[in-house]
Amino acid sequence: MNAEVAAAVARLHRDRVLSADQAALFSRVARRELLSVSAELRILLYGGIVVGMAGVGLLVQQNFERVGPLAVAGALAVAAAGCLLWVHRHGSPFRWRESPSPHFAFEYLLLLAVLLVGADLAYVEAKFTPLGGAWPWHLFLVSMLAAVLAVRYDSAIVFSLALSTFAAWRGVSVVVLEKSFWSGGDAASSLRVNAIGCGAAFLLLAAMLVRLDRKAHFEPVAIHAGWILVLGALASGLGHEPVLFGVLLLAAGGGVAAFALGRARFSLFTLGVLGAYAALSALFLRARPPFEIASLWFAVTSLAVLGALLVVHRRLKPE
Amino acid sequence: MTPAAAEADRRHEVREAARGWRRASAIDDATLAAIVRVYPDDRVRLGPGFRSLAFIFTGLALNAFFFFVMAVFRPRDEALIGALAIAFGLFLCVLTDVQVGAFKRAEGGTESATALVGLAYVTGGIALLLFEVARLGERAALSWTFALAGAALATAAWRWGMPAVAALAGVCFFLLLGQGPLPRLLWIVAALVSIPALLAASEHPRVPPSHRRSLLVTLGLALAALYVCFHLGSWDAGLVESMRRGGHGLHESAWRPAAILGTALIPPVVAAFGALTRRRLFLDLGLALGVASLVTLRFYVHVAPLWVVMTLSGGAAIAAALALRRFLASGAGGEQRGLTADPLFEDPARHRSLEVAAVLVAGPAARAPATADRSLEPGGGRFGGGGASGEY
Numbered sequence: 001m002n003a004e005v006a007a008a009v010a011r012l013h014r015d016r017v018l019s020a021d022q023a024a025l026f027s028r029v030a031r032r033e034l035l036s037v038s039a040e041l042r043i044l045l046y047g048g049i050v051v052g053m054a055g056v057g058l059l060v061q062q063n064f065e066r067v068g069p070l071a072v073a074g075a076l077a078v079a080a081a082g083c084l085l086w087v088h089r090h091g092s093p094f095r096w097r098e099s100p101s102p103h104f105a106f107e108y109l110l111l112l113a114v115l116l117v118g119a120d121l122a123y124v125e126a127k128f129t130p131l132g133g134a135w136p137w138h139l140f141l142v143s144m145l146a147a148v149l150a151v152r153y154d155s156a157i158v159f160s161l162a163l164s165t166f167a168a169w170r171g172v173s174v175v176v177l178e179k180s181f182w183s184g185g186d187a188a189s190s191l192r193v194n195a196i197g198c199g200a201a202f203l204l205l206a207a208m209l210v211r212l213d214r215k216a217h218f219e220p221v222a223i224h225a226g227w228i229l230v231l232g233a234l235a236s237g238l239g240h241e242p243v244l245f246g247v248l249l250l251a252a253g254g255g256v257a258a259f260a261l262g263r264a265r266f267s268l269f270t271l272g273v274l275g276a277y278a279a280l281s282a283l284f285l286r287a288r289p290p291f292e293i294a295s296l297w298f299a300v301t302s303l304a305v306l307g308a309l310l311v312v313h314r315r316l317k318p319e
Numbered sequence: 320m321t322p323a324a325a326e327a328d329r330r331h332e333v334r335e336a337a338r339g340w341r342r343a344s345a346i347d348d349a350t351l352a353a354i355v356r357v358y359p360d361d362r363v364r365l366g367p368g369f370r371s372l373a374f375i376f377t378g379l380a381l382n383a384f385f386f387f388v389m390a391v392f393r394p395r396d397e398a399l400i401g402a403l404a405i406a407f408g409l410f411l412c413v414l415t416d417v418q419v420g421a422f423k424r425a426e427g428g429t430e431s432a433t434a435l436v437g438l439a440y441v442t443g444g445i446a447l448l449l450f451e452v453a454r455l456g457e458r459a460a461l462s463w464t465f466a467l468a469g470a471a472l473a474t475a476a477w478r479w480g481m482p483a484v485a486a487l488a489g490v491c492f493f494l495l496l497g498q499g500p501l502p503r504l505l506w507i508v509a510a511l512v513s514i515p516a517l518l519a520a521s522e523h524p525r526v527p528p529s530h531r532r533s534l535l536v537t538l539g540l541a542l543a544a545l546y547v548c549f550h551l552g553s554w555d556a557g558l559v560e561s562m563r564r565g566g567h568g569l570h571e572s573a574w575r576p577a578a579i580l581g582t583a584l585i586p587p588v589v590a591a592f593g594a595l596t597r598r599r600l601f602l603d604l605g606l607a608l609g610v611a612s613l614v615t616l617r618f619y620v621h622v623a624p625l626w627v628v629m630t631l632s633g634g635a636a637i638a639a640a641l642a643l644r645r646f647l648a649s650g651a652g653g654e655q656r657g658l659t660a661d662p663l664f665e666d667p668a669r670h671r672s673l674e675v676a677a678v679l680v681a682g683p684a685a686r687a688p689a690t691a692d693r694s695l696e697p698g699g700g701r702f703g704g705g706g707a708s709g710e711y
Binding site for chain 1: 330332333336340345346350353354357358365366367368369371372373375376377379380382383384386387390391429522524528596597598599602603606610624625626627628629630631632633634635636637638639640641643644647654657658659660661662663664665670671674675677678679
């Protein structure tokens with residue numbers, strides 16, 4: 001029981017701040033007479049999709065020859081079609097604005113459908129090689145399909161899958177960056193360029209979504225993925241060419257922080273401040289200072305950043 | 320906690336509940352404003368973004384300062400280093416107390432950083448003195464370290480109302496018991512004694528909300544410890560016994576059937592208790608432990624190939640979620656025995672952000688940069704998303 005809230009509800013009802021109906025509902029929740037298991041059900045659904053898709057992957061891998069390629073591809077296609085049919089039947093009419101989900105499992109089954117289509121396409125490409133040397137394009141196809149379905153059925157989760165699959169097509173995994181990404185070789189440079197390009201494309205997409213007021217509520221997904229890719233790519237170059245990448249990261253991080261602060265977008269602000277600080281420290285450490293000086297640098301600059309944060313926070317609107 | 324901090328904590332709890340009501344459109348802006356006026360906040364708080372940055376940079380500055388002092392004075396004597404670490408840690412604890420007390424900081428990042436870094440230095444210093452200076456021997460030094468660290472952490476959790484510190488204190492407590500004779504028995508006894516006491520204390524109306532959360536975290540830890548004691552894998556591997564040198568598995572023990580029963584029964588009992596009494600901690604922990612028990616079952620009993628088990632389990636989880644949702648919604652007012660599938664006053668944006676982040680993190684594996692390499696041959700590439708992956 002939440003004693004404070006239960007007592008507050010009674011007092012607020014007495015003072016006529018809350019109506020009788022409001023007080024009755026709030027009091028039940030505070031006294032633990034009513035508990036929502038919505039989050040648990042969502043986790044169960046999401047976990048089911050993850051485990052089920054892993055099982056599908058193993059099915060394809062282990063029964064490749066025994067079941068037969070057509071049977072595997074056909075089964076995946078039927079399962080994906082079943083999910084898509086259910087989604088289509090339950091889906092709301094198309095709107096460019098955010099629309100409430102018609103069913104609590106709606107987005108999860110749409111996600112499952114896209115994952116099954118992706119697995120099927122990957123399997124068909126691996127087995128029958130219809131794309132030949134251009135095999136990575138199947139990732140592009142999946143990302144486009146996911147994007148179309150995300151827009152049609154208004155799903156931010158599937159939209160994020162579209163972005164991460166698009167990045168995968170360009171050789172970049174949004175968070176689990178490939179090992180070679182951090183090396184100094186040509187492959188790393190190529191990946192870095194791809195990551196920055198992907199990030200820039202996502203940022204452009206984010207700006208367009210807002211400017212055109214088309215699915216503007218997808219913008220946070222695109223802008224966060226975009227900046228993570230750009231800042232991550234620049235940070236990965238610090239060990240290779242610290243001056244160039246350090247200056248670029250400092251400028252980009254500072255820019256993001258300033259942009260985000262002006263719009264009260266604090267997750268982006270955090271990303272920008274950390275990027276800029278990493279760049280500044282990398283540039284300083286390039287001079288190979290002795291350990292004492294390096295320690296002093298981190299002590300003084302961290303305190304300076306902390307002081308600046310507290311001053312900025314004080315000037316912002318209080319909670 | 321000081322009375323003023325406890326009172327601020329209680330008011331904060333009411334304001335947070337009111338914000339949840341507003342999010343769910345159960346009240347309007349005017350009502351929220353009226354509630355905030357009745358339950359004002361006198362603490363200095365930061366939002367999640369500023370708070371995390373304040374925590375990171377405070378922690379970085381404090382550690383860098385200590386390393387700077389060490390680098391300048393280069394003390395060679397381990398007793399001196401240990402004493403300096405303890406002194407620095409205690410200074411930070413005083414600093415935390417000043418922030419929480421006189422400066423009225425709460426959820427500000429800096430006080431959490433000074434508390435955690437301070438306690439880490441105190442613990443590290445104690446360990447250094449016990450291991451390298453007093454040379455008590457590994458067993459005694461470990462036991463004393465866990466005991467003293469646990470006492471320091473428990474005091475800090477009580478003083479500042481920090482659930483993370485309380486969790487660390489609980490970990491130290493069970494690690495200390497792990498050093499004793501018959502550690503598994505000690506864990507079982509400690510868990511069985513502490514679970515009802517912690518449950519009662521965590522729901523006592525006179526206990527401030529932060530302390531209640533600390534007690535709940537510790538209660539979860541005690542439940543997990545009890546499950547580990549009865550978990551068949553932990554039993555066979557002698558996981559708890561391995562905390563003492565010379566620990567061994569209990570494969571041949573006559574009590575092994577008790578472990579089998581425990582692995583099978585503890586999760587459903589915990590989940591059922593949670594569902595019947597509408598206690599979220601028990602419900603969630605029961606479900607999580609249930610997953611662990613199912614994985615254990617698959618490890619010991621190969622009823623079917625892994626792909627069958629995983630595909631069926633995934634399908635069963637999806638079907639169970641849909642069936643439960645339908646069952647709950649079919650009751651009067653969309654609830655059954657006080658459980659509802661409606662989100663009530665939770666923050667949907669927070670759940671949505673977590674889901675989107677999970678899909679971004681566990682997106683499909685990137686293609687290899689060298690396009691000449693056809694790694695998507697059987698056994699090569701993979702496609703997945705939302706945490707799933709498929710190998711071909």
